[in-house]
Amino acid sequence: MHSEGTPSPAAPRTDGPRRSRSRSPGGLSAALIAASLGMTGCGGDLYDSRLARTAELFEYRDQLDQALQGTWSRDEFGLRMRIPRGYVMLPPPPPPVVLEDGTIEAAADDRHPGFLGIELPGLVDAWRLPNVGSLYICSNHQRFVDQMQTGVNAADPNTLLTDVELALQQGLRFTLDAAPAGSPSDVNARFVEKIPAVARFEIPKDFLAITISGEEIENLDPLAAQVYEYTNGPVQVAIVCIYLKSARVNPDRALRLALETLKVDGQPPRASAAGGARGGGGTNF
Incomplete structure (x- = not known):
């Protein structure tokens, strides 16, 4: 029994030695996951951009086909x-x-x-x-x-x-x-x-x-x-x-x-070709 005023013995450490964060497996995994998520995001954006571009191309071609x-x-x-x-x-x-x-x-x-x-x-x-x-x-x-x-x-x-x-x-x-x-x-x-x-x-x-x-x-x-x-x-x-x-x-x-x-084509013809304006004649709408 300890007398009043006598300090109690120090409690033993239970958390073990402190480890460096740079060597923590958990920290390394988190960094890799974060990097992977970032790369996935960039890839997704590129895919979405290409998909939108393709949709615009098909829309443009459809516009041409309807008018021409x-x-x-x-x-x-x-x-x-x-x-x-x-x-x-x-x-x-x-x-x-x-x-x-x-x-x-x-x-x-x-x-x-x-x-x-x-x-x-x-x-x-x-x-x-x-x-x-x-x-x-x-x-x-x-x-x-x-x-x-x-x-x-x-x-x-x-x-x-x-x-x-x-x-x-x-x-x-x-x-x-x-x-x-x-x-x-x-x-x-x-x-x-x-x-x-x-x-x-x-x-x-x-x-x-x-x-x-x-x-x-x-x-x-x-x-x-x-x-x-x-x-x-x-x-x-x-x-x-x-x-x-x-x-x-x-x-x-x-x-x-x-x-x-x-x-x-920016090259002028080098051989005989049919065509050209010849003669006259009336046309009506």
């Missing part, structure tokens, strides 16, 4: 584009005929906008959307071919876009402003436009766009036109849409989507 036909191509010219739905391709003229005296007689090309009294230089192919308008694709490819075949008498490939503009000014009776347009809504002036505006699934291309509003023409309903000019190296291409101002649908929306699919 299958791919039109002229492989000899290196041209490809999906044409808006509803447009019917116009048949090209028959091949030239060699007469008995050796002269060559070319058939009229009724694909031209004869209702305007003009021929579009470098016409490759044309389509018509009933009660709306017509679509034309022109290029300077045939001019390169003609240069190789006839030499100095051929039209200059470098002036194709200028010649298309001049023909449209004559037919639609407007004057193209020399100064660039301030916005896409400005008419009768060139405006630099990138299509598509954002690089998602197609590489944006720089176009010179022209919104045309000409004078009223006798015996014709009021017309408007949209022109998109594209250059890749020495190759020049013009996509022209002439349409009724009274049309229930604006063809430019689908056309802009079609331009996202445009492919133009």
Whole structure:
């Protein structure tokens, strides 16, 4: 029995020696788990991002399929584009005929906008959307071919876009402003436009766009036109849409989507190719 005031003996330690945290198996496992969770989170985010990207791609392709036909191509010219739905391709003229005296007689090309009294230089192919308008694709490819075949008498490939503009000014009776347009809504002036505006699934291309509003023409309903000019190296291409101002649908929306699919080879043709604008003829919407 201890006397009052006598201290009790120290209680024995039961917790054992203190261990370093850096060597604790439990601490190491926790660190590994935390790191694993972090890696799993990053992987999950990447997977979700790719899944969302794939969904966007399928949505974009569905948008194209709803608005556009299958791919039109002229492989000899290196041209490809999906044409808006509803447009019917116009048949090209028959091949030239060699007469008995050796002269060559070319058939009229009724694909031209004869209702305007003009021929579009470098016409490759044309389509018509009933009660709306017509679509034309022109290029300077045939001019390169003609240069190789006839030499100095051929039209200059470098002036194709200028010649298309001049023909449209004559037919639609407007004057193209020399100064660039301030916005896409400005008419009768060139405006630099990138299509598509954002690089998602197609590489944006720089176009010179022209919104045309000409004078009223006798015996014709009021017309408007949209022109998109594209250059890749020495190759020049013009996509022209002439349409009724009274049309229930604006063809430019689908056309802009079609331009996202445009492919133009920058190499001019090196061999003979069929095509080109020949002859005249009237067409109606």
